[in-house]
Amino acid sequence: xKKQLKxxxxxxxLLFLSIGAFSxxxxxxxxxxxMNHREAENKWKTFNKVSNxxxxxxxxxxxxxxxxxxxxxxxxxxxxxxxxRSVASQKTTPEKDPNLRPxxxxxxxxxSSEIDNEYNPEWKEELGKNLLRFLRPKTLSVIKRENSALxxxxxxxxxxxxxxxxxxxxEGQHYGYxxxxxxxxxKIIRTWNRTIHEKFSRSALRLSPxxx
Numbered sequence: 676x677k678k679q680l681k682x683x684x685x686x687x688x689l690l691f692l693s694i695g696a697f698s699x700x701x702x703x704x705x706x707x708x709x710m711n712h713r714e715a716e717n718k719w720k721t722f723n724k725v726s727n728x729x730x731x732x733x734x735x736x737x738x739x740x741x742x743x744x745x746x747x748x749x750x751x752x753x754x755x756x757x758x759x760r761s762v763a764s765q766k767t768t769p770e771k772d773p774n775l776r777p778x779x780x781x782x783x784x785x786x787s788s789e790i791d792n793e794y795n796p797e798w799k800e801e802l803g804k805n806l807l808r809f810l811r812p813k814t815l816s817v818i819k820r821e822n823s824a825l826x827x828x829x830x831x832x833x834x835x836x837x838x839x840x841x842x843x844x845x846e847g848q849h850y851g852y853x854x855x856x857x858x859x860x861x862k863i864i865r866t867w868n869r870t871i872h873e874k875f876s877r878s879a880l881r882l883s884p885x886x887x
Contacts, residue, residue, distance in 0.1 A: 716799060716820045716836075717819065717820050718734065718735075718819060719734070719735035719739075719740065719745055719817050719818070719819045720732060720733070720734060720735060720799060720803070720817065720818055720819070721733055721734070721735045721736070721739055721815060721816070721817050722803035722804065722806065722807055722815070722816045722817075722818070723813075723815055724807040724810060724811070724812050724813065724814045724815075725812065725813075726812050727812060730803070730804050730807050730808075732800060732803055732804075735817050739815070739817060742843065742847075743817055743841050743843065743849070745817065745819075745841075771793075771794045772787075773785075773787050773790045773825055773834055774787060776823050776824055776825045776834060777822075777823075777824050777825065778824075778825045779824045779825060779826045780825065780826050780827040780832075781827075784825070785825065785827075785832040789832050790825070790832050790833070790834060791831040791832055791833055792831075792833050792834055792857060792858060792859040792860075793834075793858075793859050794834055794858045794859065795858060795859045795860070795861070797861070798836060798856060798857070798858055798859065798860070798861040799818060799820070799836075799838075799861065800861070801860060801861025801862075802818060802838070802856055802861035802862075802863070803816055803818055805861060805862065806818075806840070806842070810842075811844070811845055812845070813845035814842065814843065814844060814845060815842065815843040816840065816841070816842045816843075817840075817841050818838055818839070818840050818841075819838060819839045820836050820837065820838050821837045821838065821839060821853075822836075822837050823835070823836055823837070823858070824836075824837055824855070826855060826864075826865075828855075828864050828865070833857060833858070833864070834857075834858040834859070835855040835856060835857060835858055835864060836855070836856045836858055837853065837854075837855060837856075838853070838854055838855075838856050839851070839853055840852055840853070840854055849870070850869075850870065851868075851869070851870050852866045852867065852868055852869040852870065853866065853867050853868045854866045854867075
């Protein structure tokens with residue numbers, strides 16, 4: 676009888692240890708996936724309007740990096756990005772947690788319960804497609820997230836992504852700016868640092884923050 680009880684106890688302990696090990700491995704896998712996703716969002720991504728009905732997205736190529744002179748922009752952010760990565764590696768999915776985002780507004784920081792939107796991992800896809808929707812085929816856009824933040828916009832507390840956006844017309848002319856983008860919808864909320872080439876398509880110059 677005692678041997679049977681010992682065997683049952685041993686099997687129970689092994690079962691709990693197995694469950695604990697499995698849970699830890701699954702948590703670790705989720706952490707790695709979240710970090711890989713964050714790293715991807717912090718890198719340049721290209722959106723290519725192949726035709727009026729098709730927009731392709733993919734990691735920015737070396738040729739496109741040279742055309743847009745992205746290496747020059749990245750050098751100025753290298754040390755800052757490495758610091759952000761080391762801090763982010765100690766945190767769990769900082770994009771989803773408003774408490775881990777810097778507050779960029781005036782006054783007291785809002786509570787998590789007061790935030791009016793949620794993080795959508797597809798925000799960059801939504802942004803890229805919206806940017807090119809009304810532009811001509813063969814227009815390119817490259818997008819990179821600089822950081823995440825909390826702001827107050829039209830009376831609402833919103834999670835936003837600070838992004839750098841650059842566009843290239845079919846003729847090769849460039850246009851770009853920085854923007855705050857809604858973390859849920861991918862819609863542009865605020866823009867600054869606009870650089871306009873006079874020969875760029877006028878459609879791009881009409882791009883403006885969403886009124887929604």
